[in-house]
Amino acid sequence: xxxxxxxxxxxxxxxxxxxxxxxxxxxxxxxxxxxxxxxxxxxxxxxxxxxxxxxxxxxxxxxxxxxxxxxxxxxxxxxxxxxxxxxxxxxxxxxxxxxxxxxxxxxxxxxxxxxxxxxxxxxxxxxxxxxxxxxxxxxxxxxxxxxxxxxxxxxxxxxx
Amino acid sequence: xxxxxxxxxxxxxxxxxxxxxxxxxxxxxxxxxxxxxxxxxxxxxxxxxxxxxxxxxxxxxxxxxxxxxxxxxxxxxxxxxxxxxxxxxxxxxxxxxxxxxxxxxxxxxxxxxxxxxxxxxxxxxxxxxxxxxxxxxxxxxxxxxxxxxxxxxxxxxxxxxxxxxxxxxxxxxxxxxxxxxxxxxxxxxxxxxxxxxxxxxxxxxxxxxxxxxxxxxxxxxxxxxxxxxxxxxxxxxxxxxxxxxxxxxxxxxxxxxxxxxxxxxxxxxxxxxxxxxxxxxxxxxxxxxxxxxxxxxxxxxxxxxxxxxxxxxxxxxxxxxxxxxxxxxxxxxxxxxxxxxxxxxxxxxxxxxxxxxxxxxxxxxxxxxxxxxxxxxxxxxxxxxxxxxxxxxxxxxxxxxxxxxxxxxxxxxx
Numbered sequence: 001x002x003x004x005x006x007x008x009x010x011x012x013x014x015x016x017x018x019x020x021x022x023x024x025x026x027x028x029x030x031x032x033x034x035x036x037x038x039x040x041x042x043x044x045x046x047x048x049x050x051x052x053x054x055x056x057x058x059x060x061x062x063x064x065x066x067x068x069x070x071x072x073x074x075x076x077x078x079x080x081x082x083x084x085x086x087x088x089x090x091x092x093x094x095x096x097x098x099x100x101x102x103x104x105x106x107x108x109x110x111x112x113x114x115x116x117x118x119x120x121x122x123x124x125x126x127x128x129x130x131x132x133x134x135x136x137x138x139x140x141x142x143x144x145x146x147x148x149x150x151x152x153x154x155x156x157x158x159x160x
Numbered sequence: 161x162x163x164x165x166x167x168x169x170x171x172x173x174x175x176x177x178x179x180x181x182x183x184x185x186x187x188x189x190x191x192x193x194x195x196x197x198x199x200x201x202x203x204x205x206x207x208x209x210x211x212x213x214x215x216x217x218x219x220x221x222x223x224x225x226x227x228x229x230x231x232x233x234x235x236x237x238x239x240x241x242x243x244x245x246x247x248x249x250x251x252x253x254x255x256x257x258x259x260x261x262x263x264x265x266x267x268x269x270x271x272x273x274x275x276x277x278x279x280x281x282x283x284x285x286x287x288x289x290x291x292x293x294x295x296x297x298x299x300x301x302x303x304x305x306x307x308x309x310x311x312x313x314x315x316x317x318x319x320x321x322x323x324x325x326x327x328x329x330x331x332x333x334x335x336x337x338x339x340x341x342x343x344x345x346x347x348x349x350x351x352x353x354x355x356x357x358x359x360x361x362x363x364x365x366x367x368x369x370x371x372x373x374x375x376x377x378x379x380x381x382x383x384x385x386x387x388x389x390x391x392x393x394x395x396x397x398x399x400x401x402x403x404x405x406x407x408x409x410x411x412x413x414x415x416x417x418x419x420x421x422x423x424x425x426x427x428x429x430x431x432x433x434x435x436x437x438x439x440x441x442x443x444x445x446x447x448x449x450x451x452x453x454x455x456x457x458x459x460x461x462x463x464x465x466x467x468x469x470x471x472x473x474x475x476x477x478x479x480x481x482x483x484x485x486x487x488x489x490x491x492x493x494x495x496x497x498x499x500x501x502x503x504x505x506x507x508x509x510x511x512x513x514x515x516x517x518x519x520x521x522x523x524x525x526x527x528x529x530x531x532x533x534x535x536x537x538x539x540x541x542x543x544x545x546x547x548x549x550x551x552x553x554x555x556x557x558x559x560x561x562x563x564x565x566x567x568x569x570x571x572x573x574x
Contacts, residue, residue: 003292003333007302008377014237014302018309021230025313028227036226039312046311053308062385066372068308069381128229144240144303148247 006143008070013138015070016078019054020131022046023095027120027127030102041106044099051096058085058092078137091126098123162224163231167217170239174209177246182206185253194264195256198284201296201329202249205320209242212319219312238316241303248299252331255286258339262555263347265562267332269532270351271358273408276494278361281330288333291349293356296329298375330357341555342548346420348412348536351405356397358404364490365400368483369393383432395435396484402440403488406447410498411456412536414444418463419546424471438468439479452500459541498533506534519545525553529560 022043029040050071056064057072058079065072079085098115105111115123182202189199217235224231263285271280301307304316315321332353338346356376359365366374372393373379379397382390405413422437430436441464448457496502510530511518519538522528522545528535535557539545 002290003288003294004377004380007294007299008381010302011307011377014306015308017233018306018313021233021313022309022311024230025223025227025311028223028230032226039223042311046309049310050308062382062387065382065385065387069373069378070307072385073381131229131233140237141240144244147244148251 003147006146008073009138009143010140011070012074012077013134013140013143015068016074016134016138017131019047019050020127020134022050023099023127024124024131026099026102027124030106031117031120035106037106041103044103044106047099048096048103051092051099055089055092055096058089074134074138078133091130095123095126162228163221163235166232166235166239167221170217170235170242171214173239174213174242178206178210181246181250181253185249188253188256192256192261194259194261195253195284197282197329198252198256201282202253204323205245205249208320208323212317213242216317216319234313234316238304241316244303245299252284252286256284258287258336259285259334260339260341260344260555262341262344262558262562263334263339263350265558266344266347266532267350267354269558269562269565270354270405270409273498273533274354274358274404274495276496277358277364277491281328281357281361283330283332283357285332285334285339285350287336287339289335290333291335291338291353292333293353293360294331294333295357295360296331297324297327298377299331300324328357328361330360332357341552344551344555344558345539345546346416348405348409349416349420351409351413352401355401355404359397359400365393365396365483365487368396368486380433391432392481392483394433395479396481396487398434399440399443399481399484400487400491402444403447403484404491404495406444407451407492407497408495409533410451410503410537411448411453411460411540412533414441414448414460415456415536415540417441417444418460418467422464422467424467435479438464451497453503453537454500456537456540463541498537503534503537506530522550522553525549527560528557529564530557531561532558535561 026040026043026047029036029043032040053068053071054075057068058075062072075088079088098119101111101114105114185195185199185202188195216238220231220235220238223234267283267285268280300321304321306314332350334350337343338349363374369389369392372382372390376394376397379390379394383394402413402417417437418441422441434440441460445457445460445464448454448460507515507518507530511528515538518528519542522539528538530538535554539550539554544550
């Protein structure tokens with residue numbers, strides 16, 4: 001059970017991390033010089049899909065858990081209180097609006113109210129902060145260490 | 161170029177691990193036939209790393225040109241996943257010296273009994289703090305795949321995860337104390353784990369719960385948050401994994417469950433994943449009775465009752481699990497039952513002796529050549545046999561039987 005539990009926690013980490021990673025890659029590829037349109041499109045779509053799932057999973061009860069139990073468990077761990085859940089939902093709503101515009105743009109549609117680069121940098125900071133919260137809530141390296149019976153060496157010590 | 165040094169560190173790590181680890185596992189494969197399948201997995205793993213890692217790492221370095229943090233994170237996760245996998249393999253290899261080959265003979269014998277359900281799974285036995293089963297595919301998926309994510313980073317290393325996606329390989333974990341031949345009496349407990357592997361491959365229970373995920377771990381999480389159908393599926397799994405060992409191997413499983421694993425605490429504090437032990441044991445006792453092992457069933461019932469003496473209420477309360485009945489029927493149609501008739505006719509054919517006389521032979525340390533189901537049925541619930549000397553002897557008998565079976569399979573005479 002300890003082994004399976006560690007593997008489940010790693011899956012929860014990966015499922016949660018997919019959200020900021022896709023968002024950051026999407027913005028990065030969009031802002032790249034020259035823009036990496038194909039990657040931007042793929043990652044923005046991935047972000048929007050995960051975003052929608054996360055919204056459902058964080059808002060609804062256990063009945064939605066079957067759709068992605070990993071993300072369900074991860075989000076409840078990262079945002080344990082009603083206030084934190086609400087903050088997260090708000091972030092999802094805001095970012096989804098921006099990413100929809102970016103997707104239109106990379107799909108070749110005309111977009112009049114394209115977010116400014118400073119807005120995109122602000123969004124990048126939000127996603128990086130989310131990534132940090134995930135790392136804090138789900139200590140991946142500790143679970144990896146438990147798979148091999150090693151002592152967890154602590155932040156930054158591994159492989160240095 | 162960003163990440164170049166991180167990328168080089170990963171590639172150099174893999175080269176050095178190949179030089180260090182692979183020869184050790186190759187040596188093991190040469191020394192022990194039981195490690196051949198494990199060696200094959202290791203060889204393939206290193207081959208994939210050699211053929212595909214560099215190009216995958218280059219892709220991450222390219223991502224770094226426009227998103228260095230995510231690229232570095234992905235590279236770090238890839239490194240961590242590979243390091244953990246190799247370290248895990250090194251541990252399994254090191255543990256092999258603790259696993260007697262007779263233990264492998266016993267597991268292979270059990271799989272052979274269940275070959276009507278699925279052909280012999282590939283596996284390795286290793287040590288841990290608990291009895292557990294893990295499919296290598298599940299291990300890789302947990303480390304390298306982001307469930308539900310689309311896009312190129314869905315898998316950190318598609319060449320690796322794809323290569324093993326249709327290649328089940330099972331790690332059976334047993335507590336270190338259980339591994340030595342002097343503890344062979346507890347070995348039948350591994351049949352429960354073997355049945356998890358068989359069910360994983362045959363998927364008999366999955367279609368009975370079409371709305372649920374198949375993964376045992378996902379079901380566990382769902383059960384923990386109150387999904388009653390997931391709990392029913394889990395309990396069906398667990399009861400099937402008690403049912404098949406009792407069906408195929410007779411009284412040994414329930415005997416060792418009672419002696420080695422039963423705890424009052426588990427009866428009181430119910431887990432969401434496993435039915436309470438009294439329920440599990442009571443059901444196994446019913447199967448023993450049905451298969452004619454009345455004497456063993458009576459002893460098991462008495463033992464269970466004595467264990468539960470301090471508890472109020474009736475042990476082994478009935479839990480309706482309709483899907484269990486369906487699944488057990490399917491297993492029953494594919495696994496030959498080891499019943500009292502099979503048992504007594506084996507004793508008669510081999511020795512023309514009664515059970516008591518054969519037990520005396522065992523206590524006098526004379527060689528007895530019988531299949532493991534008969535051997536364990538002979539010693540089950542007999543207090544005189546509850547010791548390390550008899551356990552070691554039993555392991556010897558298992559080896560003898562394996563040698564004889566091999567002779568017969570090769571059609572050798574003499």
